[in-house]
Amino acid sequence: xATVEVCLSPALLNLYDLGHSNVVVTDVLRATSTxxxxxxxxxxxxxxxxxxxxxxxxxxxxxTLVAGERNGVKVERFDLGNSPLLWKEHSELLKGKxxxxxxxxxxxxxxxxxxxxxxxxxxxxxxDAVCEQLKKDGKNVLVLCAGWKNRVNMExxxxxxxxxxxxxxxxxxYGDAAIMAxxxxxxxxxxxxxxxxxxxxxxxxxxxxxxxxxxxxxxENESSVVPxxxxxxxxx
Amino acid sequence: xATVEVCLSPALLNLYDLGHSNVVVTDVLRATSTxxxxxxxxxxxxxxxxxxxxxxxxxxxxxTLVAGERNGVKVERFDLGNSPLLWKEHSELLKGKxxxxxxxxxxxxxxxxxxxxxxxxxxxxxxDAVCEQLKKDGKNVLVLCAGWKNRVNMExxxxxxxxxxxxxxxxxxYGDAAIMAxxxxxxxxxxxxxxxxxxxxxxxxxxxxxxxxxxxxxxENESSVVPxxxxxxxxx
Numbered sequence: 349x350a351t352v353e354v355c356l357s358p359a360l361l362n363l364y365d366l367g368h369s370n371v372v373v374t375d376v377l378r379a380t381s382t383x384x385x386x387x388x389x390x391x392x393x394x395x396x397x398x399x400x401x402x403x404x405x406x407x408x409x410x411x412t413l414v415a416g417e418r419n420g421v422k423v424e425r426f427d428l429g430n431s432p433l434l435w436k437e438h439s440e441l442l443k444g445k446x447x448x449x450x451x452x453x454x455x456x457x458x459x460x461x462x463x464x465x466x467x468x469x470x471x472x473x474x475x476d477a478v479c480e481q482l483k484k485d486g487k488n489v490l491v492l493c494a495g496w497k498n499r500v501n502m503e504x505x506x507x508x509x510x511x512x513x514x515x516x517x518x519x520x521x522y523g524d525a526a527i528m529a530x531x532x533x534x535x536x537x538x539x540x541x542x543x544x545x546x547x548x549x550x551x552x553x554x555x556x557x558x559x560x561x562x563x564x565x566x567x568e569n570e571s572s573v574v575p576x577x578x579x580x581x582x583x584x
Numbered sequence: 585x586a587t588v589e590v591c592l593s594p595a596l597l598n599l600y601d602l603g604h605s606n607v608v609v610t611d612v613l614r615a616t617s618t619x620x621x622x623x624x625x626x627x628x629x630x631x632x633x634x635x636x637x638x639x640x641x642x643x644x645x646x647x648t649l650v651a652g653e654r655n656g657v658k659v660e661r662f663d664l665g666n667s668p669l670l671w672k673e674h675s676e677l678l679k680g681k682x683x684x685x686x687x688x689x690x691x692x693x694x695x696x697x698x699x700x701x702x703x704x705x706x707x708x709x710x711x712d713a714v715c716e717q718l719k720k721d722g723k724n725v726l727v728l729c730a731g732w733k734n735r736v737n738m739e740x741x742x743x744x745x746x747x748x749x750x751x752x753x754x755x756x757x758y759g760d761a762a763i764m765a766x767x768x769x770x771x772x773x774x775x776x777x778x779x780x781x782x783x784x785x786x787x788x789x790x791x792x793x794x795x796x797x798x799x800x801x802x803x804e805n806e807s808s809v810v811p812x813x814x815x816x817x818x819x820x
Contacts, residue, residue, distance in 0.1 A: 356736055360595055363734055499599055500592055502760040524738040524784050528768055535771060548760050 351522040352489040352515045354508040354529050358457050359498040370487045371464035372478055372511060374471060375494035376503040377549055378430050379454025381471040381565040383582055385432040386447055387573040389439045393581035394447040396455035406448040413442065416450040420556050431561050432473070457494035458577060464490070467577035472507055472540065472565065477572045479514035489519065502547035503566070506540060509533030540566040587758040588725040588751045590744040590765050594693050595734040606723045607700035608714055608747060610707060611730035612739040613785055614666050615690025617707040617801040619818055621668040622683055623809040625675045629817035630683040632691035642684040649678065652686040656792050667797050668709070693730035694813060700726070703813035708743055708776065708801060713808045715750035725755065738783035739802070742776060745769030776802040
């Protein structure tokens with residue numbers, strides 16, 4: 349029986365065997381929610397880069413937009429921030445574009461996961477779609493929570509628990525992190541937005557007036573895309 | 585208002601500011617439960633050492649017993665294992681002794697926490713006693729979960745949540761790890777032993793026939809001692 353495990357922080361990733369797993373990277377607030385939205389809006393690809401400098405090198409390139417944030421705020425010279433709702437507002441602009449993206453936590457986590465068999469982009473927005481793909485693949489699964497600067501956070505842990513809950517009948521839930529995340533999700537799933545309102549990152553982001561964004565990111569199954577990483581870019 | 589934070593794995597300890605905190609180290613199954621038991625049995629002191637070799641250097645020393653385990657099993661030349669119930673059986677032998685102790689996770693976590701203002705030894709067995717001491721001190725609190733080889737585990741997370749629950753009215757619960765641990769504890773506190781039966785480490789230890797020990801370690805407030813670290817030893 350294949351296993352599903354949860355890594356609650358990128359700083360713990362060295363404890364897991366990526367080589368034999370499919371990894372789902374999640375940064376619910378908001379990098380992977382934004383990526384799923386971008387895939388839905390038919391961007392050509394999303395190139396995750398780890399530093400602002402790398403991203404700035406792409407500003408002004410043909411058919412390319414640069415997006416992202418540091419500490420929750422859009423970087424000044426970037427074309428767009430890290431907001432699913434904002435990306436939706438600009439859907440016509442985004443269609444067919446190469447998006448170069450860097451965020452405080454999410455894009456780094458993606459780049460750390462590249463030793464895996466496959467790297468999927470997961471968020472509540474595409475929860476069931478990702479889980480169906482994982483079932484189809486049938487390989488060991490690791491959910492990698494991007495966290496906040498290596499600290500464990502609630503929204504990513506809840507998403508990891510949601511994946512464990514969806515896979516529980518066909519996979520072995522392995523390790524206490526997965527067991528605890530699943531238990532938390534099952535307790536909070538009836539109202540994820542309320543659960544997240546008590547969390548630290550909610551308070552951090554709420555200062556930036558993005559409560560609508562957060563509310564959107566906590567919705568399950570708004571999308572059926574399953575973005576994955578291939579040859580330097582996230583595609584569908 | 586002082587804060588209470590939770591570090592779910594020693595591998596994340598560098599994210600926290602030890603210098604301004606009192607740290608409660610916990611390794612519920614079973615190092616800190618055994619230490620609390622030892623303090624209750626009036627051992628003179630417990631010297632936590634990180635390696636088996638260091639511990640072996642003390643075998644045969646006057647008025648000294650060497651105790652501990654690796655991977656859940658007593659090391660062959662040690663006088664005692666890492667079991668609260670076994671220590672209780674040998675209470676007459678232990679009284680007044682210097683105990684030299686090494687375990688897979690707990691003693692290492694203690695030695696990692698030494699930069700803190702005070703390092704307390706916490707377990708369910710002395711939960712309320714430790715929390716009363718923390719309230720009396722009034723300083724920021726960090727609960728350091730020893731985990732299992734740097735992996736997050738359920739029993740230590742539940743204990744951390746219990747501390748957060750006890751301190752919630754007088755301290756700010758800071759960070760999602762503390763919020764999640766508290767939520768888990770509140771869901772499971774009516775029957776901690778059942779909660780732990782689903783956990784990975786329970787299954788690991790149960791192979792060694794220590795279910796009675798585990799049941800004992802999940803009992804709250806069997807003891808009122810508050811062991812702490814001072815000048816190389818754990819004392820009361």
